[in-house]
Amino acid sequence: METFYLFLVIFLAVLAIFDLSVGVSNDAVNFLNASIGSKAASFRVIMIVAATGILVGAALSNGMMDIARHGIYQPQYFYFSEIMCILVAVMLTDVVILDIFNSLGMPTSTTVSLVFELLGGTVAYSLIKIANDTENILHIGDLMNTDKALTVILGIFTSVAIAFIFGAIVQYISRLIFTFNYRKTAKYFIGLFGGLAATAIVYFMLFKGLKSSPFLAGPVADYIFSHTGKLVLYCFIGFTVLMQVLHWLKVNVFKVIVLMGTFALALAFAGNDLVNFIGVPLAGYSAYTDFLAQNGTTTPDTFLMTSLQGSAKTPWYFLVGSGVIMVIALLTSKKAHNVVKTSVDLARQSDGDENFGTSPVARVLVRVCSNASATIMNVVPVPVKNWIDRRFNNQEIILEDKASFDLVRASVNVVLSGLLIAVGTSLKLPLSTTYVAFMVAMGSSLADRAWGRESAVFRITGVLSVIGGWFITAGAAFSICFIVTMIIYLGGAPAILVMIALAVYSLIRSQIIYKKKKHKEAMQDEVNTTVAKLRTASNPIEALNLFRQHSREELKNDLQFAAQALSAAVEGFTHENLKELRHVMASIEEKKEHLKQVKRVGTLGVTQLDRDIAIDKGLYYYQSNDFASEIVYSIRRLVEPCKQHIDNNFNPLDEIQKKDFTGMDDRVISYLNRCAEMIEKNNYEIMPSLVDESNQLVVGLTQLKKEELKRIQGQSGSTKVSMVYLNMLHETINVVNFACNLIKVSKKFQME
Structure with missing residues (x-):
């Protein structure tokens, strides 16, 4: 005792x-x-x-x-x-x-x-x-x-x-x-x-x-x-x-x-x-x-x-x-x-x-x-x-x-x-x-x-x-x-x-x-640091340079996040990993809140610019932020049905669907990372080739949609799986299109 x-x-x-x-x-x-x-x-x-x-x-x-x-x-x-x-x-x-x-x-x-x-x-x-x-x-x-x-x-x-x-x-x-x-x-x-x-x-x-x-x-x-x-x-x-x-x-x-x-x-x-x-x-x-x-x-x-x-x-x-x-x-x-x-x-x-x-x-x-x-x-x-x-x-x-x-x-x-x-x-x-x-x-x-x-x-x-x-x-x-x-x-x-x-x-x-x-x-602190720098800018030229630097950092991070989230989502769905899909959904919700805070930087940044360029540059900044938001929302619309599908223990993708989409997904992820790298370097010489690549990706994804519709018409495979698969293809097309628009607007914002 x-x-x-x-x-x-x-x-x-x-x-x-x-x-x-x-x-x-x-x-x-x-x-x-x-x-x-x-x-x-x-x-x-x-x-x-x-x-x-x-x-x-x-x-x-x-x-x-x-x-x-x-x-x-x-x-x-x-x-x-x-x-x-x-x-x-x-x-x-x-x-x-x-x-x-x-x-x-x-x-x-x-x-x-x-x-x-x-x-x-x-x-x-x-x-x-x-x-x-x-x-x-x-x-x-x-x-x-x-x-x-x-x-x-x-x-x-x-x-x-x-x-x-x-x-x-x-x-x-x-x-x-x-x-x-x-x-x-x-x-x-x-x-x-x-x-x-x-x-x-x-x-x-x-x-x-x-x-x-x-x-x-x-x-x-x-x-x-x-x-x-x-x-x-x-x-x-x-x-x-x-x-x-x-x-x-x-x-x-x-x-x-x-x-x-x-x-x-x-x-x-x-x-x-x-x-x-x-x-x-x-x-x-x-x-x-x-x-x-x-x-x-x-x-x-x-x-x-x-x-x-x-x-x-x-x-x-x-x-x-x-x-x-x-x-x-x-x-x-x-x-x-x-x-x-x-x-x-x-x-x-x-x-x-x-x-x-x-x-x-x-x-x-x-x-x-x-x-x-x-x-x-x-x-x-x-x-x-x-x-x-x-x-x-x-x-x-x-x-x-x-x-x-x-x-x-x-x-x-x-x-x-x-x-x-x-x-x-x-x-x-x-x-x-x-x-x-x-x-x-x-x-x-x-x-x-x-x-x-x-x-x-x-x-x-x-x-x-x-x-x-x-x-x-x-x-x-x-x-x-x-x-x-x-x-x-x-x-x-x-x-x-x-x-x-x-x-x-x-x-x-x-x-x-x-x-x-x-x-x-930590994500909020990044925004606050940018706000503090903009407020203490000594002249409009310095404010514009800070504004552009902030935009490059944010857009690079957004595109890299999209690539990582898309990769994790496809990996989680193809391997029926519910935990991974939940983690992706949680990270997307965090990113959405962060993007809302980033818009506040745009409002402050515009007030620090010369009146002659404030309207155009402010518009391009908001457009790029909107396109980044749409990319995140598209990935969310892709992930949510996948998570529900796995959570309900429905049939997984068949081997043909896995093979076709995984190959295309790798190309999309590579495309997003190269877009992020271009924005980070602030060198837009390769942008025409990236625009062409985005068109090719959209054509390829659209072709996969047509092939899946043929399989549905032939009544082969699970209807529930086909619905989720078609949604994945559709939202991936949206991601590619929004990324292409984002780099175009980013160039207009960064260039004189």
Whole structure:
């Protein structure tokens, strides 16, 4: 029996390592949002600063571990076997939920996951214990720490409103002080602002955090905590002078503040949220060692876990080791960058492609807020209103290269988020760092007028989607952990093994879905890169050259894709490979979406050209895109009946049909690849021969159609097969014709 529970403890440790990796991917948005969004430093420097903060924060996080030990359940009423059942269910649920949200690119709360998973598991086992209590002496209030649970839940969700409101207010005041052209006004206030920001960071991140650190004890700690007020004053004076001197030395103080804030947020994340990843496994380890210490005097089903009522004394090497794992995960995780992108896009200052659509609730909120704003502004005196508008003149905005917002807003985001999170940490309340950091960023972007009339409804929909995801997290965490706990209780060890297998399957499947999603995003990034280049073109000639280069790349890729898809479709149908046909259909759907995005480049490209040539060149671009779309649609119309035919297990092509069509298909694929090569080289000398070849291919395919019609008239072969075969020939003819038209239009677009 001890061996089985040792296995569970080891399994919890393995899940903790995985949870640390997944959790950092999810929570990277908390401390990377501001620095990455504002481009305060190079990506490498930002990562080094964040990694250092994580290591320090992990070492200071000891005080939060009590949440997993006795924050939700009353351990003195639960036996060792029951506690282990709850803890295993919590960890199984946690890794799956977090990985799913990471794959979707949606920031969710590891704190909410932990709290509601513990609630779900505790409620499940409490109901079991009450149902088995023949003496009716147990009640739900005895088994659950309801007061603490309610405090935690209220703290988590209250932080949403508090963070948003404070983010909006502080950013509004900061923008009035510094304006968007902060270089003009910084000389008057930068020393004071930097001193306040740096002092706040040092006070909350270090003085508060050090209280629970196992590394600081003795006379030094006593002196710091007994003279905190005086030290804070000295820090404020020193940092104010330092920031002013740095400004005089032409150092961008806002960048210094953002990097300090990034360090502080990373420290706060590790200090506050480390419990979410290792708190449960450490509680299980503590329970196991306490059980062994009783030297076999009781059994797992009779040993009450009263020892978990005491505070956690986590060894420093567990904390530092966890910090190292989180740093490695941060530096290597692509999902972390995916989650950061969502929050940065919602907070960016400029318009652009929106990741979210619109919703009825968002539309109503926009109208209500617009009307309320108009009413308020009617009351404000005109001189005051004009002065405010001058302070918010975003035409003077100073942005780093490819930044989404400026350094003033980034400074507010990191400092305010760090303060709010640190307050929760010092009170030992597991505030959600995700909620706080995300909502501060949203509040500051609203106050900064980043949500204009063209983007507000999309941004609000995005924020509501993220917040809705948080509530879904809470409900899913509670429900799934409740069910898993029940299954483990009823099924015992076999059920645990089954749950482990399901969790592994879910994680593998999630990874596959994520890779497909990243492939789509890579295609979108190509379009966005072209758009950015066109927008920054210095003159119409440069824009036309970029436009032509983009068209060559796209058309080459389209023709190569058509050749590959046609080859795979024919191969899949002739060999009755349903999986291959499904894969071709999926790739065609992706290509269709990509071609829709490419049309947007055409619209922007035309606006960058001289008026004399814009109409002709724009027309040729759109025609080439239309022909490329028709090629893809033709292949789709070819593949779909083939897939249905194989899926229904109908008769395959006969040998004559296979031989005739395969030979012609090879010629068509070769033709498409040579068209792609010609466009890539931008040398159209061989185009007449390609046009002649297209005519020959059409004649050959038409001849195959006539021969098939003769076979049908002679009533030889399967009618269903003949219908599919004739459709393949017809759509292949379309592919050839559209490809021929495409290269003709491409020549007109590329040539002077």
